[in-house]
Amino acid sequence: MKATLDQIVLEARELFRERGYAGASMQELADRVGLKKPSLYTRFPNKEALVSDVMALTFEETFADWPEECSEWMPMYETIVHRIAATLSDRKRCIGLHLAYGVSETTPAAAAAVRDYFAALRDRMAEILSAGVGPERAEDMATDALTRLEGATLWIVTAGDMRPMERAVASLIAEARTASAQTSHNNA
């Protein structure tokens, strides 16, 4: 095998991130991994099938080497917020957001994969937050946290400005602390 499956998925992710779903071509993916186009179709039935593998890989990477469940929630929340922000700042754009806008009803499997990715990410963050701020507020807080992290990529993409992302990270962590303090106070 000239290229492993993981290499292809990694390169596909980079291509989707740069050019979006419609703008990414199987020909360029083949060129990047050093294969001819027909060889790609021995591994993937079609272009759309790449998307779910790309999202699955991205989710796994986000939670690679994840600490034990017995850890305290606040360091865990800080870690995941920092990891997401670091990836977005590093790659200059969000592959999930680009695909979310790029897929449509003509690519239902891809749309489902993107939807499930963000739902799973939100659920994992809500699970962590739940230990600190209670289960009622956790899901909304996780959703809004992703809203701000993803939204901050707008300024990276258009102007190369990282400061909105830095402010988002700082205020998310600060808000989690205050929310936790209020919850403890209410429970006391």
Added chain:
Amino acid sequence: MKATLDQIVLEARELFRERGYAGASMQELADRVGLKKPSLYTRFPNKEALVSDVMALTFEETFADWPEECSEWMPMYETIVHRIAATLSDRKRCIGLHLAYGVSETTPAAAAAVRDYFAALRDRMAEILSAGVGPERAEDMATDALTRLEGATLWIVTAGDMRPMERAVASLIAEARTASAQTSHNNA
């Protein structure tokens, strides 16, 4: 003229919003406005040139029938936040964000148009906020407000969920009020 320039730009915007820059084709735009493809090229030199017209139209629409400058800042800020949120909720996605991700160094004029659009929008919001929270905090607050509004489209696009957008609007307005109160207090 079978179709006015404005009709074409309006339809181009809808097409870009749905399919992104790469996914939108001149053929489909021609079909939608009831023209043949070559007729489009009598009005626009190329596909890329549509982008700046689309963004200009969108900016003008956002500030159509804008109240006099002598108005109080808080109603003005509420109005613009509500207008942006209403458009995003209504169209289910943001044309600016879709284009921001969709254009690249191969379409520099389009990239510049999108960058300038968001910069101008942020500046107008900062100008309004400046009267309430002071010029130092205004620009960051305006930037972060757009971050949250744009980010909230993620959940509309992927899951049809409007609640994150509603929460973003509510908390933006609430934060503007508190920030204003703090500023008044400091000045007093």
Added chain:
DNA sequence: AATACGACCGACCGATCGGTAGTTTACAGA
């Protein structure tokens, strides 16, 4: 040595892409 198989590739498919050359049509002004 015969066989079976997965990885790979050259050549090709119909369709569509952005864009253009050359021609017709409709209408305004003289």
Added chain:
DNA sequence: TCTGTAAACTACCGATCGGTCGGTCGTATT
């Protein structure tokens, strides 16, 4: 009524799109 002009048209360009066909090659099994 004639004429100039702009808008729209038919027909086409080379390139690229996602995807497929038929076959080659190396290797592992028997």
